[in-house]
Amino acid sequence: MKLVSWNVNGVRAVMKKDFMESFHSIAPDVMCLQETKAQDDQVIEALKHLDGYHIYTNSAVKKGYSGTAIISKEKPLSVTYGLGIEEHDQEGRVITAEYKEFYLVTAYVPNAQNGLKRLDYRAQWDKDMLAYIKNLDQKKPVAFCGDLNVAHTENDIKNAKSNYNKSPGYTQTEIDGLTAFINAGFVDSWRYFNPEEIKYSWWSYRFNSREKNTGWRIDYFLTSQRILDSVTETEIHNDIYGSDHCPVSITLK
Numbered sequence: 001m002k003l004v005s006w007n008v009n010g011v012r013a014v015m016k017k018d019f020m021e022s023f024h025s026i027a028p029d030v031m032c033l034q035e036t037k038a039q040d041d042q043v044i045e046a047l048k049h050l051d052g053y054h055i056y057t058n059s060a061v062k063k064g065y066s067g068t069a070i071i072s073k074e075k076p077l078s079v080t081y082g083l084g085i086e087e088h089d090q091e092g093r094v095i096t097a098e099y100k101e102f103y104l105v106t107a108y109v110p111n112a113q114n115g116l117k118r119l120d121y122r123a124q125w126d127k128d129m130l131a132y133i134k135n136l137d138q139k140k141p142v143a144f145c146g147d148l149n150v151a152h153t154e155n156d157i158k159n160a161k162s163n164y165n166k167s168p169g170y171t172q173t174e175i176d177g178l179t180a181f182i183n184a185g186f187v188d189s190w191r192y193f194n195p196e197e198i199k200y201s202w203w204s205y206r207f208n209s210r211e212k213n214t215g216w217r218i219d220y221f222l223t224s225q226r227i228l229d230s231v232t233e234t235e236i237h238n239d240i241y242g243s244d245h246c247p248v249s250i251t252l253k
Contacts, residue, residue: 004028005145007245017242032106036067060092107146112168126177141224156217186222
């Protein structure tokens, strides 16, 4: 079962950038989208040519902002939206799909924003998200994916020193937030299988960053320890364009 996560930076925009060709080249069983930037009906309309897939979408109250979607060949046993916390559930950031063997959770994690003005909120989000994931994990293993908006180590960001504690996505608060997931038993699957490799999943649109490979790895699949043996492949698809992020994937046997 091939699971893919992709921050598309606007589902309607990415449709004009060979999304269908990219989708079929990756051939996912499930693709999770973040930052759809559209209301539910607009997401469904944008993806209407995807025959043979079930589509689930969670949009923000604010139009054109945030938003997530799951595109799945197999119909999940259940689908839920948000964390069940009103403060967090206005921005369409989380969808959970339950399958026979595991839960798949996709999230577009809040950015701490310029000036780190939303850092405290982000820290609370991480705590509440981890509690949610841990609760699911008591029932079934979890695959948690998405744009987690944090580079975890120096190997996950091109210019670590100049960004540390200054740029959203590379503060100690956010790093500690992701470390808490790992300490709770959730494994950064790509890093587990590629302990020293440097590969990025996001590049700024400015300064020809992608051409120079001045990037960050902020898109992840975290998996429960007990399904790690089922992961046969983990990939960062640098050859796929259409967004400032590229897709990331894992394959479960």
